[in-house]
Amino acid sequence: MDVGSRLKEARKKRGFSQRKLAQEADVSNGTISLIEQNKISPSVALLKRLLEGLSMSLGEFFNEDKYPKEKQFFHADELTEHTFGSIRFLQVGGDLHDRRLQILREHYPPHSDTGELMLVHNGEEGGIVLRGEIEVTVGDEIQLLRAGDAYYFESNKPHRFRNPGDDDCEIFSVCTPPNF
């Protein structure tokens, strides 16, 4: 995890010295030095104070991924395909284990249906209908969306996608974090 390096980087980005941050967060400067060298592991409470001094949330702090990522561009035939019954998902990128977005082009044949999907991650998801019609159920809300319409909700609500029409439906969707 390397909390030390991350803290140091965040501090440097703000242009703070250890002492400046120590003052802001009401912490001793020695403590900051030890943390940055990973000689001690700060309590969550202390780290929170430090990050407040840097105007950063714990969530942001721990989500800052810095490993350089591989492929950046994907040709249409390089998208990773997933199928669930007759429904096809074309995913941007392969292994999304250490990534935050799952970007999909979804293809729903006429009368296809995901059924109720269980709550997976505690994330968010949204999308825009490219063509055709799709009936989206989220919690106790049901909506029929057409080309150009969009949705955006929290993934922990039970949800369902159903193509009620006689034409194909295509959706551009995204969720964070990735589901599969």
Added chain:
Amino acid sequence: MDVGSRLKEARKKRGFSQRKLAQEADVSNGTISLIEQNKISPSVALLKRLLEGLSMSLGEFFNEDKYPKEKQFFHADELTEHTFGSIRFLQVGGDLHDRRLQILREHYPPHSDTGELMLVHNGEEGGIVLRGEIEVTVGDEIQLLRAGDAYYFESNKPHRFRNPGDDDCEIFSVCTPPNF
């Protein structure tokens, strides 16, 4: 922040008892009890071990936002419009302050160009080309993407979008966290 309640909730969701989690994470069960009551603030190192026992990352743990969100469905004419010169962005949802995704339908007229965009958040962004052609520059890589092609990179790299052709270009894009 209430680390205690969050930990308890995450543990319950997995169906673990305090002792079961203690065993998984090689921590004493008493410690878990005290943490869940917010009587002590665990070190980051310990919390990490606990979350590993629950198959959860620190980032996920601190990002679990539970405030219920408002609107879930958006008709095509309800998308929020942003314009930068001749480039139009249609955004899903209005105020994204407390949200994690910014979902856009982007419209690039012939020969439009964003210029070099500065690094904004330390996030990620990606998208798929719906129609037309777009030249995408990320760091020192340049690619011409056509309908169906996609991109996915880290937002802290300088990047630029340019429509070199004589036809309109439309893109579905997403970034986390939101930029504007």
Added chain:
DNA sequence: TAGCATAGTTTATTATATTGAACAATGGAA
């Protein structure tokens, strides 16, 4: 060069987290 300000580091002391074991409290099964 000397003098001073600021940077990060180290260390003995103090405060806090963590342990391990004992302590309820609850819920079956016999």
Added chain:
DNA sequence: TTCCATTGTTCAATATAATAAACTATGCTA
């Protein structure tokens, strides 16, 4: 009911983090 298993809680002992002050190093100005 009694017995046993399992739950979460508490507390003295121990390990670790956090402090405050001393220390080193660097750079700037006179």
